[in-house]
Amino acid sequence: MLALILLCTGIFAGEADAAGTQMLVINKKVNKLAFFDGGKLVKVFPVATGREQSLTPEGSFKIVNKIKNRPYYKDHIPGGDPANPLGDRWLGLDALGTRGTTYAIHGNNRESSIGKYVSAGCIRMHNDDIHWLFPRVMKNTTVVITSSALDMESIARKYGYVLGTNTFAGTIVVNGGATKLSQPFILENSRVYVPLRETASVLGAKLGLDSEGALTITMGSRAASHKPLADYATVNGAKVAILASRNENGTLMIPLSSVPLLFGVQIKWTGSSSTVTIL
Known part of the structure; x- marks a missing residue:
């Protein structure tokens, strides 16, 4: 790792x-x-x-x-x-x-x-x-x-510049256990982005890198891959569209909306407490 x-x-x-x-x-x-x-x-x-x-x-x-x-x-x-x-x-x-x-x-x-x-x-x-x-x-x-x-x-x-980006501490809850991530979440234009590496770690997924430079995500029988900053992913062999990931000071951030697709889980977002609950 x-x-x-x-x-x-x-x-x-x-x-x-x-x-x-x-x-x-x-x-x-x-x-x-x-x-x-x-x-x-x-x-x-x-x-x-x-x-x-x-x-x-x-x-x-x-x-x-x-x-x-x-x-x-x-x-x-x-x-x-x-x-x-x-x-x-x-x-x-x-x-x-x-x-x-x-x-x-x-x-x-x-x-x-x-x-x-x-x-x-x-x-x-x-x-x-x-x-x-x-x-x-x-x-x-x-x-x-x-x-x-x-x-x-x-x-x-x-000219395409995005104003109003906010960062804040975020928490992921899995099986009742709450983990506050060391990397902050990002809120931009009502979209929440979460750090991929820490999210994968909390969910128990394995990260890898394939020969074409794409990150691989393995969680149980689910296998996904995603090229950094791209607006698509491959999930169990099928190419699917997602919101583009982004680089924030060297950390790959993925849209929260992509977490169910990449990891095969259901989530609930609670904005008042900045918490992602895995259902």
């Missing part, structure tokens, strides 16, 4: 690095940048964008590099120099076919420009603000650039 846990942790390490819990929204209409993390709007910053509407590209991009003290190659200004118009922090974007070399979120050498339409296409921030953001935002984070009358939360939702 320890080997399986370590292997599953390895599977999800890359997914965690994909920064799926974060998003940046840049609204050119108001020249603001919003940082979302963990399903919440964390902070909003003023920014400067293109001096013409078309210069700062709109769409959904990714942060592909993070560079400290990037030189300003055009005028041969060294990185970190107070005269460098890029400041000393650079978050490169894969915009318009570039790979973090042309468009970026960066600092500045003229603080009075922030909030205005002055750049050649990049997004400028106050130096103190990007110093705060730089260590927190991860590579591969989605960056949405738009010009919209919507609020930041509505823009994030429009």
Whole structure:
């Protein structure tokens, strides 16, 4: 089981690095940048964008590099120099076919420009603000650039970001015995997610890994398999649709609604006590 846990942790390490819990929204209409993390709007910053509407590209991009003290190659200004118009922090974007070399979120050498339409296409921030953001935002984070009358939360939702995720301690009751799990449950859009490994342990099921990278779940005569993050499972040889599982800080979480299908048990959910009772 320890080997399986370590292997599953390895599977999800890359997914965690994909920064799926974060998003940046840049609204050119108001020249603001919003940082979302963990399903919440964390902070909003003023920014400067293109001096013409078309210069700062709109769409959904990714942060592909993070560079400290990037030189300003055009005028041969060294990185970190107070005269460098890029400041000393650079978050490169894969915009318009570039790979973090042309468009970026960066600092500045003229603080009075922030909030205005002055750049050649990049997004400028106050130096103190990007110093705060730089260590927190991860590579591969989605960056949405738009010009919209919507609020930041509505823009994030429009581009698929899920707000309002809550975590809480959960309990599973089997044959009258209650076990409080060490990993928290997740509530998102009225759906409850539970940690697969601990749930399997409490139910007495065996976990394994097949040759194609799918997790196998064996409980009595029932055999199921599920590829992490997929929206389907195979149960006793038949492929069935389920809500997609998700990675939460390296832990595979499955929808509570999938527990009867994967484990062959009936359940009762009591929201007031955050308890799953196996019937």
